[in-house]
Amino acid sequence: MANQTLFPTSVIGSMPRPDFVKALISDTCTLSQAERDRLMGNAIYASVALQETAGVDVVSDGEWWRKSYIGVIAELAHGFEVSTNPQDGRPWTIVVDKLSPRQPGFIANEVAFLKKLTGRDIKATLPAPALLGERMWDPERSSKAYPDRDDFVRDCVPILRREVELLRDEGVSIVQVDDPHLCLFVDSNIRAAYDDADRAADFAVDMNNQVFAGIDGVKKAVHLCRRAGARARGEADHRGTFDPIMGQLCRLEVDHLTMEFVTPGSGEMSVFEQLPEHIEVGLGCVSCHPGTIDSVDTIVERVEQALKYLQPERITLNPDCGFAPGSAATVSLDEVYTKLCNEVEAARRLREKYG
Structure with missing residues (x-):
């Protein structure tokens, strides 16, 4: 990062969307x-003001320009049908035709x-x-264009890679690929549903590496979560230590990994010893679950657990996951502000002690 601050503070990406913001992006x-x-x-100006007032070092626009956090792919490429999921009313993006570039630079324009x-x-x-393959390929509606899900995933790579190049050229500090799909392989029940779970996890890693391959001049990050924020919507609680996927994580050709450690059942932080020494860890040390506000002391204690295995220079403080777990979730901005203030105060204390 530009300022080389010890224990820098960050958000994962998404910020809660007030009702008026949801109305603005509504069809x-x-x-x-x-x-x-x-x-x-104007709304994003307020989101940034919240983060800066709290004192956060690395900010985002809250992903507020996007109708769907991952559905942004439909802004970057032709070939998708955008509708509403009849089961829950949330935005639903399905690939129905071969992909072709639509408006490269959509995310770069956000920056x-x-x-x-x-x-x-x-x-x-x-x-x-x-992740796009998991969420946007339908065996019936997508099979004419892509009989094989993996072929669709491969075609997403050049679309995303071009966006990384444009983001780098725009001068962004960090480009983060969000991959909750890879992190689901920590769950034994999820692994059991695959004929070869390791092969599927390896494929996810290979695709991420291809998105970043040969691109320099920007910090490359992968965000791993077991959908911690999904509990705000009453969805499945995926548990398991990181051990089953540590082999895959060590193969990621990135500079930075964000990893959940507030979630119960995340396992021991000793897994950090297995990571290549050049990789920074965005430590999930702040709960993103609505109604749970971690004290400054609790956040400091979590970081000090990580310090048993990592040098201070390798640790960034961040929430477990994004603060807006899906377009339908309702999360208090004031509560998020308090959480970020506590994160920033924890970092201040840690700098004072370890700097």
């Missing part, structure tokens, strides 16, 4: 696109706008290729 919004963009820009609002380090996020 039912009757405002002109120009008026939507103006109002959304270009954000740079006008802040002088702090900026993080931009992209969905992982294998």
Whole structure:
């Protein structure tokens, strides 16, 4: 990072969307696109102000421009049908045709706008290729274009890779690939559902590496979570230590890994000893679960557990996951502000003690 601060603080990416922000990105919004963009820009200004007031070192735009956090792929490529999932009413993006570039630079434009609002380090996020395959390939509706799910995943790689190049050129500090799919392989029940769980996890790693291959001049990160935030929507609670996927994590050709450790059942932080020494760890040390506010002392204790296995220079403080677990979740911005303030105060104490 530009400032080389010890124990830098960060968000994962998403911030809670107030109802008026959800209204602005809704298909039912009757405002002109120009008026939507103006109002959304004002909203993002407030999101950044919240993060800066809390004192966060690495900020995001909260991913508020996006109708769907991972559905942003449909802005980058033709070939998708965007509709509403009949089961839960959330945005549903399904691949129905061969992919082709649509508007490269959509995410880079998010960063270009954000740079006008802040002088702090900026993080931009992209969905992982294998995650897109898991969520956006349907055996019936996608099979005409892609009979094999993996072929769809492979075709996502050049689309995402081009965006990484444009983000690098835009001057973003960190490009983060979000890959909760890879982290699901910590769960024995998930592993049992695959004929070869290790092969599937290896494929996810290979696709991430191809997205980043040969790109220099930007910090490359992968975010791993077992969908901690999904519990805010009452969804499955995936548990398991990181041990089953440590072989895969060591093969990721990245500079930075964010890993959940607030979630019960995450296992021992001793797994950090297995990671290559050049990899920084974005330590999940702040709960993103609504209604749970970790004290400063608790956050410090979690980081000090990690310090048994990592040098201070390799640790970034961040929440376990994004603060907005899906487009339908309701999360308090004021509560998130308190959590970020506690994260920043914990970092201050750690710098004082270990700097």
